[in-house]
Amino acid sequence: MGDKANAHPGAAGRATAADHPASVRNVVLVGHSGSGKTTLVEALALTAGAVNRAGRVEDGGTVSDYDEIEHRQQRSVQLSLVPVDWDGYKINILDTPGYADFVGELRAGLRAADAALFVVSASDGVDGSTRMVWEECAAVGMPRAIVITHLESARADFDEMTRICAEAFGADDPDAVLPLYLPLHGEQGPDGHAPVTGLIGLLSQRLFDYSSGERKEAEPGAEQLPLIEEARNRLIEGIIAESEDETLMDRYLGGEEIDLKTLVQDLERAVARGTFFPVLAAAPAADGARQGLGTVELLELVTGGFPTPLEREAPTVTTPDGRARQVSACDPDGPLVAEVVKTASDPYVGRVSLVRVFSGTLRPDETVHVSGHGLTDRGHEDHDVDERVGALSAPFGKQQRALTHCIAGDLACVAKLNRAETGDTLSAKDDPLLMEPWQMPDPLLPLAIQAHSKADEDKLSQGLGRLVAEDPTMRLEQNPNTHQVVLWCLGEAHADVALERLRSRYGVQVDVIPYKVSLRETFADKAAGRGRHVKQSGGHGQYAICEIEVDPLPNGSGIEFVDKVVGGAVPRQFIPSVEKGVRAQAARGVAAGHPLIDIRITLLDGKAHSVDSSDAAFQTAGALALREAAADARIHLLEPVAEVTVMVGDDYVGAVMSDLSGRRGRVVGTEQAGGGRTLVRAEVPEIEIGRYAVDLRSLSHGTARFSRSYARHEPMPPQIAERIREQARDAS
Secondary structure, eight states: TTTTTOHHHHHEOOOOOOSSSEEEEEEEOOOOTTSSSSHHHHHHHHHHTSSSEEEETOOOOOSSSSSSSSHHHHTTSOOOEEEEEEEEEEEEEEOOSGGGHHHHHHHHHHHHEEEEEEETTTBBBBOOOHHHHHHHHTTTTTOEEEEEOOTTTTTOOOOHHHHHHHHHHHSGGGGGGESSSEEEEOOOOSOOOOOOEEEETTTTTEEETTTTTSSSSOOOOTTTTHHHHHHHHHHHHHHHHHOOOOOOOOOHHHTOOOOOHHHHHHHHHHHHHHHEEEEEEOOOOOOOOOOTTTTHHHHHHHHHHSSGGGSSSOOOOOOOSBBOOOOOOTTSSSOOOOOEEEEEETTEEEEEEEEEEEEEEOOTTTTEEEEEOOOOGGTTOEEEEEEEEEOOOEEEETTEEESEETTTTOOOEEEEOOOOTTTEEHHHHHSOOOOOOOOOOOEEEEEEEEEESHHHHHHHHHHHHHHHHHHHTTTEEEEEOOOOEEEEESSSSHHHHHHHHHHHHHOEEEEOOOOOOEEEEESSOOOEEEEEEEEEESSEEEEEEEEEEEEEETOOEEEEEEEEEOTTOOOEEEEEHHHHHHHEEEEOOOOSSSOOOOOEEEEEEEOOOTTTTOOOHHHHHHHHHHHHHHHTTTTEEEEEEEEEEEEEEGHHHHHHHHHHHHTTTTTEEEEEEEEEEEEEEEEEEEGGOHHHHHHHHHTTTTTOOEEEEEEEEEOOOOHHHHHHHHHHHHOO
């Protein structure tokens, strides 16, 4: 770890294939947008020797297209992998988006990683979404550490930010969130700000000076030791409290000096168990410098303090038909179990899949079985096919370094898996297996689109299919009632990226149109109607008369058709024709063009002609009868109502409930959910919550989440219903 005596990197550089899980570390970087995650990845790659200057790889390429602004913006909204070698270890660094709209990419990173680095800006602090991710990691016991960035800011205060992190992340035990180092400040500038030039190790009491651009170790001055004494004692007590040696605290309190090796070993075990969360500081290298401040310490924490893939419990594995299957955790010689954690399309090589291998060894050019859970409601099909694996590679920006294999615990990019999608399992073709899926957030922001031109219309279906194959957090809906193509997204930024990918990657230009909810109509009162369809124009004429009665039914009853004709007034063979006609008219609507529901239509009487009556004539008469009944009746316009559940911090409960009331919502209950949060349950018309995913995020500063489900249709307020009817009349 970075505070070890005489710590110094061994072999460093760009990662190759790992040969044993113990030599692999998979770490995901988490933090809000602007916290400095991507810059930190660059700094770590530079220190590890994978690049020879910030943002550049040795052969003149880029870490992740950093030289092109548009590619950097693209990277900020998707999961990316940068593998590096450090001191004989392969570190797979997973950089996740900071935007809340791309939480699906974040969840994929958490699935692929074994530990997390939470990146916190010293100038911005900890936001609500970062706290929520911390709780997700805590729920599964994932080891975590905290990295404070932007120390060059004039407002930066490492001590204050450490205190804030302890409050935000150490609610149960603030002494579990403590710094391993204290920053060493240089001379104050004209603005009074003293830049951070080095670090002082609290355990080793050694000074690590980065002012020259390279890490240099030295003895701290006598005047500096008293400054670190309190923080050092607290750190030692925190480590000992998490130690498995119950006698250690008594020995320490009794005045015994605990040796550095024991403290470091206990620290590493506590971090790997996910019970202690060290705080570190980091800053990018200055121009021409080889190492960024704190990067060596971070790399040593990852290799020494974070767990190996061998220590991670594998997700549940079954056969595709659901039978439980026991698979040894992270055995390179075990049965192949790998998972696609990300899918992307490359204009030159086609589909590229980022894969985490949990068991066995994946090799290029072998045939594997692809099993998928299927998310049919999101436009994804079930998968149960064999596919040939293409080349394996370690990504590094524009470069792809070929790999000969990928063992259990490692990650690799796989080319040409044309059927596999994010979340699918790869296994041996003669031993197909299926991993338990990770939880995908529900897309709750609808985006109705249509092709911009005839040429775009021809390419739209294929483009949308590829788009949802890459992103399982997106749902594609072709609504049969509104006849709209709807992309359900996680937020505005998510929607913007989807439209841009359709345009730039798949050559499809679309127009965004107003989203429609599925309205319905029903009769408010009993009504009657007579349908008369009599025409004579040479040859066979058309003759059909029928009389009906319409009764409203309870919600959810659908449409009932009852035959009460007596005396053969309507011949038996034409009664189904009347039913077909009234049902067809009900589907078209009778007031504003929305389907008619929850009514009983009773056929009472009618007339027929021995020659001119026909199936078509009685269908038309049935439709006319229903329209006449509606003309003299009160028709309710029904809107869908959703059950909405909002999880929100107590500070925002009042604002959320007030906002729901303003959306014609009815709050039906609240309950305490622990952790300073409240669960609010409400029923809200769906027409009022089309943009609720965006509005709630703004209202709660990103700290609230909600879910929705269809409850029922109920009558719309008269003034709103009349406005919709007028719009329907104008459109016709």
